[in-house]
Amino acid sequence: MEAVTPSGRLYVPSLPTLWPGMLVSKPKPGALPPFSSPNVRYFYFARNAVWLTVKMLGLDKGEVLMPAYHHGVEVEALVDAGATPRFYRVGSRWDVDLEDVARRIGPKTKALYLTHYAGFPGPAEAMRKLADQHGLVLIEDCALSLLSSDGAVPLGTTGDVGIFCLYKTLPVPNGGALVVNGARSYSLPEPPSPPSASTFSHTVSALLQNLELRGGLVGRTLRGLVRTVGHGTVKAASIERVATGTQHFDRKHVDLGMSPLTRRIALAQDLESIVEKRRRNYFYLLGRLRDVVPPLFNQLPPGACPLFYPMVVQEKAEVLARLRAKGIDAIDFWKRFHPACDAAAFPEVAQLRRSIVEIPCHQDLSPEVMADVALVVRDAVRAERRTKKRAG
Ligand SMILES: Cc1ncc(COP(=O)(O)O)c(C=O)c1O
Known part of the structure; x- marks a missing residue:
């Protein structure tokens, strides 16, 4: 693979692209969470799973201890669902200050929120102990850590819930997941599929990025063309393209599910x-x-x-x-x-x-x-x- 366009310029996209063969590949057994988890619900975004966690576990009106190093959208989802965030210290090497977490636990605290940064495992076991000592829920945010493990322990399996984002690691048009661990099984609603036009638009763009990545002049030109025409068409037909990777939580999309095409592509991955x-x-x-x-x-x-x-x-x-x-x-x-x-x-x-x-x-x-x-x-x-x- 070249990744150098005919103009001699490198092309290195931030996310993996969609290879056409992935649309027709046979499903492979998913040996890691969320795919291997018995109790999982899929959504359009991981933020939807944060929102539902607050509602499902009755954390609204309570306080959740979250890391001061956060994206922001997960905090917005939690606040929108009715919980109050309080923040704990994270050091300059993404290290959770466990003493600070312990110090900040108070009578209103209902949950601890642990984020695994960019695939690097946070102290899930120590946070689990702390949560158990105080009778708190542990939320493991693996939005940036799909497929990651701490040694032999897959991330997202120690908390009461594990939350995942699929489209940051895999070439899928959308997708987040909520895994509920432990014996208690909640009957989670199956959210509706997103608009197909939105899925289609994200899929085409990932396919064109793949063409460009492989160094084809056709890919580069086509991508430019589709971008120009595409923006006009989306506007004219008022197609609702639900953008992924956005910075803010929008209540309008909280019930949106994952597309069947995401499932197909995700299951085709090695x-x-x-x-x-x-x-x-x-x-x-x-x-x-x-x-x-x-x-x-x-x-x-x-x-x-x-x-x-x-x-x-x-x-x-x-x-x-x-x-x-x-x-x-x-x-x-x-x-x-x-x-x-x-x-x-x-x-x-x-x-x-x-x-x-x-x-x-x-x-x-x-x-x-x-x-x-x-x-x-x-x-x-x-x-x-x-x-x-x-x-x-
Ligand atoms: C730590 C963390 N949690 C949750 C999310 C939300 O992910 P999504 O974009 O799938 O809603 C993000 C998004 O970047 C994130 O960084």
């Missing part, structure tokens, strides 16, 4: 091979970048399935602009605090929000492409240093 490729790409970046940027983590824990390579930079906007100009769709990771969280009380998190850039390392990127990615990233970081030196 999950083990995805984990393997992501780990391979991550290790490659670690080896190639550690001399120019000290890594956030010096290793990848056994079983972890990285969502991306978290790179610490000083001038986020500049590095992002340089990478994007070279065709790498790097993402600004979690810039803002939810307004309910006092940023001044969590300086390490504020610093993380200023400095982490997502470098793609997903399953679609071959070793050759990763070699180009590493070169571009090294150049971008060196250029950032030069700018800083001149300015200082």
